[in-house]
Amino acid sequence: MDTTMTTPLTQQPAWQALLQQRQALESQSLRQAFADDPDRAERYQVQAAELLLDYSKNRIDDATLAHLFDLARGAQLEQQRDAMFRGDIINRTEGRAVLHTALRNSRQDTLQAEGANVIPEINQTLAKMKAFVEEVHSGQRTGYTGKAFTDVIAIGIGGSFLGPKVATEALRPYAKSLRLHYVANVDGTSLVEKLKKVDPETTLVLMSSKSFTTQETLANTESARDWFLQSGASQQDVAAHFVAVSSNVPAAVEFGISADNIFPMWDWVGGRYSLWSAIGLPIALAVGFDHFEQLLRGAEAMDSHFLEAPLEQNMPVIMGMLSLWYSNFFDAQSQVILTYDHYLRGLPAYIQQLDMESNGKSVDDAGNPVAHSTGPVIWGGEGTNGQHAYHQLLHQGTAIIPADFILPLSSHNPLGRHHNMLAANCLAQAQALMQGKNLDEAKAELAGKALSEADLDRLARHKVMPGNRPSNTLVMEQLTPATLGALIALYEHRTFVQGALWNINSFDQWGVELGKVLGNAVLAEIEAESASYAQDSSTNGLIKLLRQGSLKA
Numbered sequence: 001m002d003t004t005m006t007t008p009l010t011q012q013p014a015w016q017a018l019l020q021q022r023q024a025l026e027s028q029s030l031r032q033a034f035a036d037d038p039d040r041a042e043r044y045q046v047q048a049a050e051l052l053l054d055y056s057k058n059r060i061d062d063a064t065l066a067h068l069f070d071l072a073r074g075a076q077l078e079q080q081r082d083a084m085f086r087g088d089i090i091n092r093t094e095g096r097a098v099l100h101t102a103l104r105n106s107r108q109d110t111l112q113a114e115g116a117n118v119i120p121e122i123n124q125t126l127a128k129m130k131a132f133v134e135e136v137h138s139g140q141r142t143g144y145t146g147k148a149f150t151d152v153i154a155i156g157i158g159g160s161f162l163g164p165k166v167a168t169e170a171l172r173p174y175a176k177s178l179r180l181h182y183v184a185n186v187d188g189t190s191l192v193e194k195l196k197k198v199d200p201e202t203t204l205v206l207m208s209s210k211s212f213t214t215q216e217t218l219a220n221t222e223s224a225r226d227w228f229l230q231s232g233a234s235q236q237d238v239a240a241h242f243v244a245v246s247s248n249v250p251a252a253v254e255f256g257i258s259a260d261n262i263f264p265m266w267d268w269v270g271g272r273y274s275l276w277s278a279i280g281l282p283i284a285l286a287v288g289f290d291h292f293e294q295l296l297r298g299a300e301a302m303d304s305h306f307l308e309a310p311l312e313q314n315m316p317v318i319m320g321m322l323s324l325w326y327s328n329f330f331d332a333q334s335q336v337i338l339t340y341d342h343y344l345r346g347l348p349a350y351i352q353q354l355d356m357e358s359n360g361k362s363v364d365d366a367g368n369p370v371a372h373s374t375g376p377v378i379w380g381g382e383g384t385n386g387q388h389a390y391h392q393l394l395h396q397g398t399a400i401i402p403a404d405f406i407l408p409l410s411s412h413n414p415l416g417r418h419h420n421m422l423a424a425n426c427l428a429q430a431q432a433l434m435q436g437k438n439l440d441e442a443k444a445e446l447a448g449k450a451l452s453e454a455d456l457d458r459l460a461r462h463k464v465m466p467g468n469r470p471s472n473t474l475v476m477e478q479l480t481p482a483t484l485g486a487l488i489a490l491y492e493h494r495t496f497v498q499g500a501l502w503n504i505n506s507f508d509q510w511g512v513e514l515g516k517v518l519g520n521a522v523l524a525e526i527e528a529e530s531a532s533y534a535q536d537s538s539t540n541g542l543i544k545l546l547r548q549g550s551l552k553a
């Protein structure tokens with residue numbers, strides 16, 4: 001089914017209504033809205049898959065929400081969502097289905113995509129992963145000298161790195177004894193520093209690359225293999241220590257990975273949506289296959305909610321529409337993810353790739369320039385650290401930066417009052433953003449200080465906080481494999497919702513290609529016997545410096 005929108009988004013009646021709504025809300029005070037309506041928090045709250053979203057501190061009212069859902073219906077969001085889950089070719093620039101949801105689908109035996117039933121091969125791969133993880137954990141599978149594995153060097157980049165790394169960090173309380181070390185960057189320092197910590201006899205090298213063409217991952221794997229061979233191991237021993245995950249099995253075999261040690265994935269899984277596939281093998285090695293399965297089940301619970309809940313009570317839809325509301329109607333150029341759990345410290349970087357590589361597009365499905373802004377800059381970090389850094393700008397900067405606060409109700413590490421303090425900071429930050437501080441309040445704070453009227457007025461102006469700064473608060477009882485799975489799936493679907501509304505392809509990433517091609521040409525120039533200096537003058541000058549290794553002329 002072609003789900004391409006017939007009426008462009010900006011020409012839909014709901015878009016026009018939202019423009020007016022934006023004007024009407026200009027004078028809205030969120031602080032006043034809470035004072036006027038004691039039920040506001042309860043009304044603007046939704047629960048799904050063991051997560052609770054409080055979206056009451058947003059620049060919305062009932063009319064705004066109604067128009068946003070109208071806009072979603074006008075854009076055929078439900079039909080587009082169903083097309084994705086069904087396995088239609090919705091990544092039309094690459095001619096691919098988009099079926100990360102099939103990877104965590106325990107309800108169906110059959111799902112046809114790109115001409116084949118994908119469920120049996122998913123299940124076979126899960127079974128192969130399970131067996132492998134159990135063999136490593138039990139010591140049945142050992143290194144070439146018969147010693148049990150103690151460490152895993154997991155090599156991959158982008159989607160073949162961020163998801164596994166973030167999940168491994170987040171699920172640390174569930175960790176088994178294997179130590180995971182992630183290497184992504186082609187900077188040799190990254191690999192060298194990790195290799196210093198491990199013993200080749202007890203180290204498994206797990207390379208993940210969907211394409212098996214990624215320069216960084218191939219270079220790191222080759223260097224890891226050199227390190228292994230230089231330690232006294234033979235070429236034959238490589239088979240016991242090197243494992244690959246890839247959709248390009250022939251390339252992995254050609255690289256020298258034993259066919260038994262290759263875990264397949266498929267074209268219909270986007271890299272940044274792939275942690276649910278064999279790309280998640282490092283997660284299963286870190287925390288056990290049972291916990292990996294719970295991660296899948298948590299994501300599946302969010303999938304069911306996304307598929308079944310009416311738009312008005314649909315968590316990913318609400319979050320996606322709110323995000324669009326600020327991007328398109330408040331000119332919010334960035335959004336911040338603030339995790340109040342140390343184990344979730346890597347999540348902002350994960351969501352950054354997920355959202356920015358998906359929705360950083362400027363042409364629509366037909367290739368025409370979009371008439372509105374698309375993906376915002378996503379950034380963030382862990383609370384409370386950010387409160388002593390960039391929160392200043394969130395509170396008093398000139399830009400509106402919508403924030404997502406993420407908080408488990410209890411900690412895996414109860415330590416005195418620490419969790420209460422952490423949680424209080426989280427709640428207070430959202431409250432401060434929402435209510436702000438007006439001039440009268442700022443002046444009242446200064447009353448009694450020995451200040452002239454002029455100085456008091458000047459100082460008070462510096463202390464004013466505009467308030468009305470929107471945020472969501474996402475809460476879970478505890479960070480578990482299931483709640484982590486639901487949380488990540490929530491952001492995947494939020495990303496989808498926005499891409500669907502904007503009528504862009506959230507599943508390709510052509511923008512990363514040019515740099516790769518130019519990088520090869522520049523590398524050839526740096527390494528050439530005699531450089532031709534055929535680039536622009538800036539690049540030529542920098543190549544010259546690199547070849548010299550000196551700043552001297």
Ligand SMILES: O=P(O)(O)OC[C@H]1O[C@](O)(CO)[C@@H](O)[C@@H]1O
Binds near residue numbers: 158210217271272509
């Ligand atoms: O898994 P691969 O094919 O090595 O790709 C790694 C990453 O590189 C990208 O293609 C971008 O260059 C991402 O989309 C992907 O997650």
